Amino acid sequence: MTPETIYGATGIALFAIGLYHALVLPSALRRIVALNVASVGAGFVMVIAAWRPGGGADPVPHALVITGIVVLVAATAVALALVRALHDADTTETDDTP
Amino acid sequence: MIPQIDLAAIDWMLVPVLAPLLGAIAGFVLPRAATAAGMAGLGLSAVGSAAITAQVRTGAAPSTAIGGWEPPLGIVLAADGLTAAFLLLTVVLTLAIGTTRALTPAPARGAAIFWPLMLLLVAGLNGAFLSTDIFNIYVTLEVAALAAVGLAVLTGSAAALRAALNYLLAGMLGGVLILLGIGLLFHAHGRLDLAGLAAVAGSAPSDGIALIAIIAGLALKAALFPLHAWLPAAHSNAQAPVSALLSALVLKAPLYVALRLWVGVLDPATASGTVLGVMGAGAILWGSVQALRAERLKLLVAYSTVAQVGLISLAFGLSAANPAAIAWTGAVTLMLAHGLAKAAMFMAAGRIVEEVGHDRIAELDRSPRRPTLAQFSFALAAISLIGLPPTLGFAGKWQLMEGAVRADAWIWLAMAMAGTLLSVGYLSRVLVGFLRFDRVRGAVGEHQGWTLADGPPLLLAVTAFGAGLFATHIIALLAAGAPLGQLPGAMQ
Amino acid sequence: MSPPDPYLLLDLGLAATILVLALAALRQRDSFTMAVVFILFGLLVALAWVRLDAPDVALAEAAIGAGVTGALLLRTLRHVGGERRDPAPVPRVVAGMLGLSVAGFATLGGLALMATPRHGTGLIPAVAARMDQSGVEHPVTAVLLNFRAYDTLLEVVVVLAAVMAVWAIDRTIDRAAAPLPYLPGVALRGPIAGAYLRLVLPALALIGAYLVWIGAYSPGGAFQGGAVLAAAGVLSALARGGRWPRTAATMPLLRGSLVLGVVVFTGVGIWAAVAGGGVLHYPPAQAKPLILLIEASVALSIAATLTALFLGHMPQPAARIALRKGTTNDT
Numbered sequence: 031m032t033p034e035t036i037y038g039a040t041g042i043a044l045f046a047i048g049l050y051h052a053l054v055l056p057s058a059l060r061r062i063v064a065l066n067v068a069s070v071g072a073g074f075v076m077v078i079a080a081w082r083p084g085g086g087a088d089p090v091p092h093a094l095v096i097t098g099i100v101v102l103v104a105a106t107a108v109a110l111a112l113v114r115a116l117h118d119a120d121t122t123e124t125d126d127t128p
Numbered sequence: 129m130i131p132q133i134d135l136a137a138i139d140w141m142l143v144p145v146l147a148p149l150l151g152a153i154a155g156f157v158l159p160r161a162a163t164a165a166g167m168a169g170l171g172l173s174a175v176g177s178a179a180i181t182a183q184v185r186t187g188a189a190p191s192t193a194i195g196g197w198e199p200p201l202g203i204v205l206a207a208d209g210l211t212a213a214f215l216l217l218t219v220v221l222t223l224a225i226g227t228t229r230a231l232t233p234a235p236a237r238g239a240a241i242f243w244p245l246m247l248l249l250v251a252g253l254n255g256a257f258l259s260t261d262i263f264n265i266y267v268t269l270e271v272a273a274l275a276a277v278g279l280a281v282l283t284g285s286a287a288a289l290r291a292a293l294n295y296l297l298a299g300m301l302g303g304v305l306i307l308l309g310i311g312l313l314f315h316a317h318g319r320l321d322l323a324g325l326a327a328v329a330g331s332a333p334s335d336g337i338a339l340i341a342i343i344a345g346l347a348l349k350a351a352l353f354p355l356h357a358w359l360p361a362a363h364s365n366a367q368a369p370v371s372a373l374l375s376a377l378v379l380k381a382p383l384y385v386a387l388r389l390w391v392g393v394l395d396p397a398t399a400s401g402t403v404l405g406v407m408g409a410g411a412i413l414w415g416s417v418q419a420l421r422a423e424r425l426k427l428l429v430a431y432s433t434v435a436q437v438g439l440i441s442l443a444f445g446l447s448a449a450n451p452a453a454i455a456w457t458g459a460v461t462l463m464l465a466h467g468l469a470k471a472a473m474f475m476a477a478g479r480i481v482e483e484v485g486h487d488r489i490a491e492l493d494r495s496p497r498r499p500t501l502a503q504f505s506f507a508l509a510a511i512s513l514i515g516l517p518p519t520l521g522f523a524g525k526w527q528l529m530e531g532a533v534r535a536d537a538w539i540w541l542a543m544a545m546a547g548t549l550l551s552v553g554y555l556s557r558v559l560v561g562f563l564r565f566d567r568v569r570g571a572v573g574e575h576q577g578w579t580l581a582d583g584p585p586l587l588l589a590v591t592a593f594g595a596g597l598f599a600t601h602i603i604a605l606l607a608a609g610a611p612l613g614q615l616p617g618a619m620q
Numbered sequence: 621m622s623p624p625d626p627y628l629l630l631d632l633g634l635a636a637t638i639l640v641l642a643l644a645a646l647r648q649r650d651s652f653t654m655a656v657v658f659i660l661f662g663l664l665v666a667l668a669w670v671r672l673d674a675p676d677v678a679l680a681e682a683a684i685g686a687g688v689t690g691a692l693l694l695r696t697l698r699h700v701g702g703e704r705r706d707p708a709p710v711p712r713v714v715a716g717m718l719g720l721s722v723a724g725f726a727t728l729g730g731l732a733l734m735a736t737p738r739h740g741t742g743l744i745p746a747v748a749a750r751m752d753q754s755g756v757e758h759p760v761t762a763v764l765l766n767f768r769a770y771d772t773l774l775e776v777v778v779v780l781a782a783v784m785a786v787w788a789i790d791r792t793i794d795r796a797a798a799p800l801p802y803l804p805g806v807a808l809r810g811p812i813a814g815a816y817l818r819l820v821l822p823a824l825a826l827i828g829a830y831l832v833w834i835g836a837y838s839p840g841g842a843f844q845g846g847a848v849l850a851a852a853g854v855l856s857a858l859a860r861g862g863r864w865p866r867t868a869a870t871m872p873l874l875r876g877s878l879v880l881g882v883v884v885f886t887g888v889g890i891w892a893a894v895a896g897g898g899v900l901h902y903p904p905a906q907a908k909p910l911i912l913l914i915e916a917s918v919a920l921s922i923a924a925t926l927t928a929l930f931l932g933h934m935p936q937p938a939a940r941i942a943l944r945k946g947t948t949n950d951t
Contacts, residue, residue: 031628032628033627033628033631033671033672034738035734036628036631036632036635037631037635037668037672038730038733038734039635039730039733039734040635040638040639040668041311042726042729042730042733043639043726043730044638044639044642045304045308045726045729046722046723046725046726046729047639047642047643047646048304048642048646049301049304049305049722049725050718050719050722050723051646052297052301053710053715053718053722054709054710054714054715054718054719055646056705056706056709056710057703057704057705057706058293058297058704058706059651059693059696059697059700059703060646060654060703061297062297062300063645063646063654063655063658063693064646065297065300065301065304066658066685066689067642067645067646067658067661068301068304068308069304069307070642070661070662070665070681070685071308072304072307072308072311073307073311073665073669073677073681074665074668075308075311075312075315075733076310076311076314076315077669077672077674077677078315078672078738079311079314079315079318079738079739079742080672080673080674080742081672081673081674081738082673082744085673086673086744087672087673087674088318088742088743088744088747089743089744089747089759089760089762089763090201090314090320090742090743090747090763090767090768091311091314091742092674092676092677092760092763093760093763093764093768093771093772094263094310094314094771095674095677095680096676096677096680096760096764096841096843097263097267097764097771097772097775098307099677099680099681099684099685099843100680100684100775100778100779100843100922101267101270101303101775101778102300102303102304102685103684103685103688103689103692103926103929104270104274104778104779104781104782104929105270105273105274105296105299105300105303105782106300106689106692107692107782107786107929107930107932108274108277108278108296108782108785108786108789109293109296109297109300110692110693110695110696110932111785111786111789111790111929111932112277112281112289112292112293112296112789113293113696113700114696114699114700114932115281115289115789115790115792115793116286116289116290116293117699117700117704118793118798119286119289119792119793119798120286120704121798122794122797122798139893139898139899142899146886146889146890146899149777149882149886150886153780153879153882153883156780156784156875156878156879157872157875157876157879192898192899193898194769194770194898194899194900194901195766195767195769195770195898195899195900195901195902196897196898196901197750197766197767197768200743200746201743201746201747201750201767201768202767202768203768203770203771241784241787241788241791244784245781245784245785245788248777248780248781248784251777252774252777252781255774263771264768264770264771264774267771267774267775267778268774270778271774271777271778271781274778274781274782274785275781275784275785277785278781278784278785278786278787278788278789279788281785281788281789281792282788282791282792283792284791284792285792288792289789289792292789308729312729312732312733312736314739314742315733315736315738315739316736316737316738316739317739318739318740318741318742318743319739319743332736333732333735333736334729334732334733334735334736336732337725337728337729337732340725341729
């Protein structure tokens with residue numbers, strides 16, 4: 031067993047946990063958190079791909095994960111803004127067409 | 129003395145990305161000049177796209193390693209016939225939609241932010257069409273996705289907000305799946321460039337799962353059945369020009385990327401082709417039945433998009449499952465035809481709503497107002513979508529069916545025919561209503577309900593209708609650089 | 621067989637804790653606890669990534685993945701006062717089928733990943749061979765700002781697109797009917813808070829600037845530094861109850877800060893093309909100052925952007941805000 035197998039399995043497991051909950055959880059806010067968990071799982075796979083036993087990791091996957099984190103926080107911010115706006119719309123409007 | 133500029137020496141490759149990007153920034157910083165900045169950005173981007181197309185047509189195979197860094201480290205932008213076709217589709221659609229927006233007299237809600245968002249969307253889409261790096265493609269698709277969500281909420285209704293949230297969550301899920309696939313590919317092969325991946329794809333045990341993840345992510349973003357649930361609400365609740373952008377153009381980017389991967393990188397197995405075909409058949413049936421039941425015009429048009437994406441998926445599947453079929457160009461022609469026709473239909477539907485005040489299909493024939501030109505555009509576009517000769521839709525379906533016949537794939541042929549018949553069914557619901565307008569026509573001399581804004585949808589509909597006559601030119605452009613030449617069975 | 625590495629036990633413990641925290645966050649009933657557990661999860665992930673020799677990624681995850689996302693979650697929960705459940709949850713049978721397919725996908729994926737040897741060299745030699753032309757000493761920064769600068773440019777564009785989308789969403793809300801919440805529980809007011817801010821804000825600004833500058837030599841960079849600067853922006857906004865300053869200059873200044881990163885990045889890229897190298901092809905002699913210029917402007921933009929994403933609304937003219945002062949978001 032190596033750190034690679036341990037964290038590789040962790041990454042895939044996190045992705046699966048996030049994916050499943052993003053599909054079934056009954057609240058939009060929760061699904062957003064689940065997508066963030068899944069994305070961390072994908073990040074683990076890339077960090078594993080960069081890792082070398084003797085040190086001296088590959089910088090390219092590191093750059094990709096940083097980009098991925100920034101892209102995801104941007105999307106998360108938009109999704110959360112929609113959650114807030116829906117809350118405001120539902121509290122001000124009596125009903126709307128489904 | 130005019131300084132001599134050598135046009136051939138200019139590197140046009142980044143112009144279709146950077147021009148709309150700068151237009152978006154100018155429009156964002158100076159909201160009062162947003163329309164001018166937006167049209168300027170689109171215009172400059174059109175010049176770049178036309179220049180790239182001209183280079184492709186001469187067989188130049190233009191490409192640029194950004195920053196001078198060659199792959200596998202750097203990112204290369206490249207163009208072939210397929211790229212050029214989609215760059216041109218983007219030019220035609222965005223200029224038409226942008227002109228409509230600029231001509232609409234009373235600016236709708238969110239007028240200022242529309243332009244920067246639309247230009248960022250164009251930058252993202254053009255970036256995806258030009259890129260040859262899998263991670264770079266992911267980032268461009270995310271630019272387009274967030275801009276599209278911003279556009280989708282502009283109507284301001286709670287229904288639009290809810291639809292946009294589901295749209296965004298589906299897009300984020302698709303993005304995360306693509307990211308996992310990229311991680312697995314890099315782990316096994318240590319590279320991200322499509323050309324390099326093409327040489328090694330399939331050699332590692334994890335490649336299968338990586339490509340399933342990427343294709344599933346793209347299918348989610350392209351609303352391929354059964355991953356389509358987010359589409360009808362998102363597309364029907366947006367403003368008409370936005371619906372046109374989302375349905376006609378934004379969906380095409382993930383389909384385009386999937387086509388690139390499918391033809392250029394993957395080793396398409398028969399089973400996966402059949403899966404795509406089954407998904408396509410499901411989409412045709414589901415989308416058509418929902419379109420037959422839809423009570424509102426825009427919702428009908430949105431469900432028709434689900435069915436049409438299914439038809440395109442069917443063409444993908446046919447080509448992958450039956451190497452003899454060679455229906456790839458048919459699939460691409462269908463994508464172009466759907467882009468033109470669907471944009472015309474949504475914009476015409478938007479004009480009808482503006483004039484009549486609603487889009488309830490059952491009551492459209494009882495209106496005293498008669499938006500003649502919008503109805504005419506809608507009808508022309510519908511004829512192209514159904515695929516009657518001489519439309520571009522006909523050219524696409526002809527190639528698809530010819531491929532199916534050549535491969536003795538009768539079930540596929542039957543599915544394509546069924547899709548056509550169903551589209552006749554749901555579109556004639558609308559067209560019959562248009563024809564019955566005369567029964568309750570208003571008094572003579574009343575405003576006939578047409579404005580300058582009817583021009584762009586009419587132009588698009590005429591293009592979709594007439595482009596079939598130039599199908600040989602379009603197919604010749606698609607063949608430039610042989611993007612679809614690496615067919616299964618004739619692997620490179 | 622060599623004796624087991626004691627570090628492996630640490631790894632196993634850390635991996636197990638991360639998985640438990642992820643599940644705990646998602647299955648936690650209380651929304652507020654969920655957000656806190658999610659932040660803790662992000663910090664432990666960062667620790668694991670330090671262990672895997674990815675300090676830059678760990679910094680980004682801690683600052684952005686845990687910090688910014690956590691702040692956004694808490695801010696949203698404050699606004700909506702708890703989660704709203706979907707009217708039609710996923711039926712149990714469908715959830716079960718989805719669970720099975722996800723489990724199958726994960727098992728296949730895990731096995732395939734284990735069966736696949738890591739690519740021997742990756743891009744390590746490609747990066748190492750070109751470091752002397754990159755203009756910086758830190759490989760990750762060289763990749764982000766030079767070798768794959770186009771990705772990074774588009775990444776900054778994504779963040780800008782997010783602000784535009786959030787402002788488009790903000791426009792849809794009738795603020796007369798649904799006034800901005802005052803963020804009462806987190807507002808920093810009073811003399812003690814004032815003294816605290818006078819101490820913390822300069823410190824955050826200094827740390828942020830240091831992270832940006834050090835990125836050229838060692839872990840750090842524009843995004844991590846920008847996130848720290850954003851913390852300063854958010855804190856000073858919270859001192860005003862979560863509002864933008866009510867001056868006429870706020871909007872133009874803010875718009876300028878939001879686009880600064882993209883403008884400088886694109887400007888340098890185009891300048892390089894005009895200078896004869898090609899877009900984003902910096903002359904090696906000027907690469908370092910150009911990269912520092914880009915990093916500084918991107919960091920400022922990221923700080924402004926993250927602050928704007930946190931507040932979630934556009935700056936409003938003073939007259940319109942005055943009408944709504946003192947309103948809360950009770951529902």
